[in-house]
Amino acid sequence: MTTQLNMAQALNRALKDAMTEDPSVVVFGEDVGPYGGVFTVTEGLTKQFGEDRCFDSPLAESGIVGTAVGMAMYGLRPVVEMQFDAFAYPAFEQITSHVAKMRNRTRGKVALPMVIRIPYGGGIGGVEHHGDSSETYYTHTPGLTVVTPGTTADAYSLLRSAIESPDPVIFMEPKSRYWSRADFDLTQRDPMNRAIVRKHGKDVTLLCYGSTVQTCLETAEAATEEGWDVEVVDLRSLSPLDEETVCASVRKTGRAVVVHESSMFSGYGAEVVATVSEHCFHWLEAPVLRVGGLDVPYPPKDLEEHQLPHPDRILDTIARLQWEDK
Amino acid sequence: MTTQLNMAQALNRALKDAMTEDPSVVVFGEDVGPYGGVFTVTEGLTKQFGEDRCFDSPLAESGIVGTAVGMAMYGLRPVVEMQFDAFAYPAFEQITSHVAKMRNRTRGKVALPMVIRIPYGGGIGGVEHHGDSSETYYTHTPGLTVVTPGTTADAYSLLRSAIESPDPVIFMEPKSRYWSRADFDLTQRDPMNRAIVRKHGKDVTLLCYGSTVQTCLETAEAATEEGWDVEVVDLRSLSPLDEETVCASVRKTGRAVVVHESSMFSGYGAEVVATVSEHCFHWLEAPVLRVGGLDVPYPPKDLEEHQLPHPDRILDTIARLQWEDK
Amino acid sequence: MKSTEELLGVDLPSMDPIQLVDEHGMAAGTLPDQQVLRSLHRAMVLGRRFDRQATALTKQGRLAVYPSSAGQEACQVGATLALAQDDWLFPTYRDCVAMVTRGVPPVEALTLLRGNWHSGYDPYAYRVAPQCTPLSTSAPHAVGLAHAARLKGDNVAVLVFMGDGATSEGDAHEAFNFAAVWNAPVVFFIQNNQWAISVPLSKQTKAPTLAHKAIGYGMPGHHVDGNDAAAVYTVTKQALDRARAGGGPSIVEGLTYRIDPHTNSDDTSRYRDAADAEPWRAKDPIARFDRLLGLDADVYADEIERMASALRAEMNKDAHVHPDELFEHVYATPTPRLRAQAAMLKEELA
Amino acid sequence: MKSTEELLGVDLPSMDPIQLVDEHGMAAGTLPDQQVLRSLHRAMVLGRRFDRQATALTKQGRLAVYPSSAGQEACQVGATLALAQDDWLFPTYRDCVAMVTRGVPPVEALTLLRGNWHSGYDPYAYRVAPQCTPLSTSAPHAVGLAHAARLKGDNVAVLVFMGDGATSEGDAHEAFNFAAVWNAPVVFFIQNNQWAISVPLSKQTKAPTLAHKAIGYGMPGHHVDGNDAAAVYTVTKQALDRARAGGGPSIVEGLTYRIDPHTNSDDTSRYRDAADAEPWRAKDPIARFDRLLGLDADVYADEIERMASALRAEMNKDAHVHPDELFEHVYATPTPRLRAQAAMLKEELA
Ligand SMILES: Cc1ncc(C[n+]2csc(CCOP(=O)(O)OP(=O)(O)O)c2C)c(N)n1
Ligand SMILES: Cc1ncc(C[n+]2csc(CCOP(=O)(O)OP(=O)(O)O)c2C)c(N)n1
Numbered sequence A, B: 001m002t003t004q005l006n007m008a009q010a011l012n013r014a015l016k017d018a019m020t021e022d023p024s025v026v027v028f029g030e031d032v033g034p035y036g037g038v039f040t041v042t043e044g045l046t047k048q049f050g051e052d053r054c055f056d057s058p059l060a061e062s063g064i065v066g067t068a069v070g071m072a073m074y075g076l077r078p079v080v081e082m083q084f085d086a087f088a089y090p091a092f093e094q095i096t097s098h099v100a101k102m103r104n105r106t107r108g109k110v111a112l113p114m115v116i117r118i119p120y121g122g123g124i125g126g127v128e129h130h131g132d133s134s135e136t137y138y139t140h141t142p143g144l145t146v147v148t149p150g151t152t153a154d155a156y157s158l159l160r161s162a163i164e165s166p167d168p169v170i171f172m173e174p175k176s177r178y179w180s181r182a183d184f185d186l187t188q189r190d191p192m193n194r195a196i197v198r199k200h201g202k203d204v205t206l207l208c209y210g211s212t213v214q215t216c217l218e219t220a221e222a223a224t225e226e227g228w229d230v231e232v233v234d235l236r237s238l239s240p241l242d243e244e245t246v247c248a249s250v251r252k253t254g255r256a257v258v259v260h261e262s263s264m265f266s267g268y269g270a271e272v273v274a275t276v277s278e279h280c281f282h283w284l285e286a287p288v289l290r291v292g293g294l295d296v297p298y299p300p301k302d303l304e305e306h307q308l309p310h311p312d313r314i315l316d317t318i319a320r321l322q323w324e325d326k
Numbered sequence C, D: 001m002k003s004t005e006e007l008l009g010v011d012l013p014s015m016d017p018i019q020l021v022d023e024h025g026m027a028a029g030t031l032p033d034q035q036v037l038r039s040l041h042r043a044m045v046l047g048r049r050f051d052r053q054a055t056a057l058t059k060q061g062r063l064a065v066y067p068s069s070a071g072q073e074a075c076q077v078g079a080t081l082a083l084a085q086d087d088w089l090f091p092t093y094r095d096c097v098a099m100v101t102r103g104v105p106p107v108e109a110l111t112l113l114r115g116n117w118h119s120g121y122d123p124y125a126y127r128v129a130p131q132c133t134p135l136s137t138s139a140p141h142a143v144g145l146a147h148a149a150r151l152k153g154d155n156v157a158v159l160v161f162m163g164d165g166a167t168s169e170g171d172a173h174e175a176f177n178f179a180a181v182w183n184a185p186v187v188f189f190i191q192n193n194q195w196a197i198s199v200p201l202s203k204q205t206k207a208p209t210l211a212h213k214a215i216g217y218g219m220p221g222h223h224v225d226g227n228d229a230a231a232v233y234t235v236t237k238q239a240l241d242r243a244r245a246g247g248g249p250s251i252v253e254g255l256t257y258r259i260d261p262h263t264n265s266d267d268t269s270r271y272r273d274a275a276d277a278e279p280w281r282a283k284d285p286i287a288r289f290d291r292l293l294g295l296d297a298d299v300y301a302d303e304i305e306r307m308a309s310a311l312r313a314e315m316n317k318d319a320h321v322h323p324d325e326l327f328e329h330v331y332a333t334p335t336p337r338l339r340a341q342a343a344m345l346k347e348e349l350a
């Protein structure tokens, strides 16, 4: 039986179902209570579960993450919301020095099952600081699990898995996809750490996640006109990276492009390139290229179309994959 | 005429000379005043230049960086010290959302000539949070310039250039090298953004920076026994990356290994691999590999020898560069 | 026995907000001179009109978003007019009225919210820092700038705005503390509009008043009727004068109310009763000045018309920033990689 | 007219620190019962001995570093003994004496500083969080744990230590504020030893006392003689009882002095006169209890000898952690990449 929801609703449903099944799950943050979150993801939770299970905190992100650490130490499973990507930065020390390290510091004695939800990326015409893609900072921090849904179905399934994870999860929500509707089966749960082939193809692999999954599927369609049969792999889990699925695809196609919104320099895409280059060296017909955000601070609304990966830019990049050698 | 100093003294000398030449340079942070800094880098500055030019601030890194922003807006050139790598994390929001973005936000009207000095890396037997390598977080942030000296001479020259830069510079100091002595010429100033070949060789390029420059030079020496003529490139500037020097070397040798202390996954080395793989694809005899820190939280003293890149591990990695195809 | 104040070495804020003009427009204390009162009135009326126009522009899709400050004019105008020429102002996203009062041209003040660029004016031209969105993060900037001015021997004070919600952030604390320890010439003006989006003050703090936070930093705190421009002006001016004279920083809390939604895209019915705002409408800062001065907004009709039509005209102009600029201001000189990306984009757009 | 306290709804801290036993060992107020006084004395004597032994171990190269708390025993012991069985303690790097007092075996308490691992004991076994190095960052943890306990209906209070320097960090502020707003059962114990490495209190804050910071959060603040274990115990116990009873959080400032260097690797001559510490030696917390109780340290000689030789024996054991563990605790299950790195290391070590 399938349900039709948009991504925000799917996340909301995941929170509801998790809170229903597990009384230790609590949700808090800025405006997540009666208001239901600026993206409506926590709508109705306070009403349904009461003020003790879903509540507004004072306005301080380090405090939010830091108190969540203490709650997790005491056996709760906090799910906290950072209102926008750039507003998670005040919590950076708590995330890197504590959330990521507590289990290791205590030789496994203290686990921190908690989820930090971070809406990320651009494409919604937001003002400054409302369009950052911050995933690289977290993926570079050992101890954190970083996942991001590219589809509405995954939003539900990954958030359920993140909440059930014994480890802290940075759950990145592609904010430009909050309103994408889809029919899906709530009982379908894939393993959280595995990438998935969204579209099969034989000529070139697009490696993408979050908002660029949709962009890459559109690109794949447009690419048929150019005669390219494109495979699209949705990474889903950024840390750990599912090298098996990724490498299987690239070994098959021999060409790959990583596509993400985040600025490119020293960004997550570089890891994907480095991993693929190392493990698929003899299969590669061309260097693994990246289409990412420009290496500039996230631009204002009027210019964001140039910042975000779009099918034309991806096709241009595919065109550079040394087809002449074919 | 050359001077003999260790790296901490060279940095101290750079601060002194900059402060002497430019009255707008001010130095502040935790314990940088009468105490002279936990690594003695600011020794004698308060005495020589007075409390208004070098002073202790309250203990709060976000406040330190944030007030430096305001000072730079008013025409000073603040040089602030973060006591240890992990203690710069509380300033992360100020660094990413303001330091990196002010010039761009104001269409070039407000420049922020300021330097954030961060001792980084391990190898000194420090307790938790005293051995992090945080350069990747900064290199992934457009608007920041990130440099790091691998030698005592560069410590002086790069810090002088960083202070003179019209842009904010994250100045990463490899703390395990603070006590390396060298003779050098204080008047010698290389461009801040260029890498340098520290040792010429023809078989394989080691790309390194900060503390691993020394490690790689030692490796190069040991490698001669294996019959490998190793070239060592000290990146010096992590952002921007000097692609020209790096690619010239790799195109010559056809093989490369990136070596850094930082944990590998999604780390700075991945960018170097991605850049080299893209621009030197046809010259590469083997995938570009990385020797970095393990993907674990920085370990306690007793185990740090396993974390840090060492010549044997680098040699093992060089050995994997598909020499059989040669 | 010494009084608590003497022991503390600082004045304790009063629980009742300082008021010079009451809700009915009656003087309740020593007022600033008539000319000041008229400037306050005029700037509030213009500010309100500007604010309304901005909200209207969102409805026409001409502004991406606008956080109205209707009802908060006494804070923004009163505090800003207290500034001397060489002083600096650090505004947030909500403080367009303060910026316009300071002389920033309305269309430039709206750049951030219009979405052309992140900030649209030259901060040095008006001594107005770029509007700040990450809450409370401009407070340390204000302290640093004030300290730098003092180190240079300049006679400058700095006014920085923050909201009630923003006081919960670590940066607010660090800024308060640095300012006090450095004796920096800063006035922290907290516009306590009692809401942080949907979160009421009671979930933000248990402090007796926000002005009481000053005690923990050893500086004076003043609790002011934030709908009384005369009180805001007078108290802020004293605090700025004190700062310039080397007396150190202060906190001024203006108690007011966010009558409108957080921004045009907010829906207050999700978290508060429409009736909640009613008592505050009765405390309207402009209405009480109308009565005090026996004037109404009409006296500024011409000026308003000029401002409004100038803004309309400006908004009709194409203020699109050329994409080349994406790469120009990241560093003083674009890096090779930025130049390559600029070339790529040029080609895409060719 | 209402008093300031009534108006504020909280007690103002006294400028003179609360004292129950004066420097000469004379009772200056109502003392805890004899048994408590003796436990305080005993734990301070053992703590001092432990501390001295730890410093000696650094000289022998057996500990990487040790931050002595000699002279601060009244704070660490007094506050810790005020805890009930189910309560939690959140210590910093300086609080080994508190941890040992709470029952953490000395050798486990020294793991961080010895360099075997980052933390050496099971936090759940003693209800002692891992020692925290990034300043003030454990304060929000304490608040969160306290709030969780309250949500679960458990009768638990939480004690978190921080230094005077740490109060300047944003996290201290956020923790104070969250605790107050949530009415969390936490006691923030500030060990004001008047130095943050080389930075004196006067460069850290202009607050009348650190306890006065409580006012800005609407909670009680208590300014206590931090060299008087009876006062520390009594005030902390009241605050913990109040917290458990639903009365909310408090700040307790213990005014004391860092007699020794910041750590063994610090050199105080770079920033203070040797004479500065002298007056504080005269206020020694143990000496005054010796006098108060007419006892001296010798009464615990056997126990001390047992503790010291047990610690010596433990320190002689090889506590080296196997390198495999590097990979085992990063996640509940090591990732494929960690397994690969573990295999690489195994091969290197083979
Ligand atoms: C660091 C940070 N966290 C969260 C936000 C998102 N946000 C924007 S405005 C706002 C409420 C601010 O309330 P207040 O400080 O009272 O100012 P007001 O909007 O009422 O003027 C929030 C949570 C932000 N801008 N910055
Ligand atoms: C966030 C952070 N910044 C800087 C440091 C480095 N550091 C360690 S101890 C210390 C001084 C702390 O002083 P205080 O809080 O008074 O505690 P005390 O050492 O006196 O017990 C500093 C600056 C740190 N541990 N954490």
Ligand SMILES: [Mg+2]
Binding pocket: C163, C164, C165, C191, C192, C193, C194, C195, C196, C197, C258
């Ligand atoms: Mg508000």
Ligand SMILES: [Mg+2]
Binding pocket: D163, D164, D165, D191, D192, D193, D194, D195, D196, D197, D258
């Ligand atoms: Mg101290």
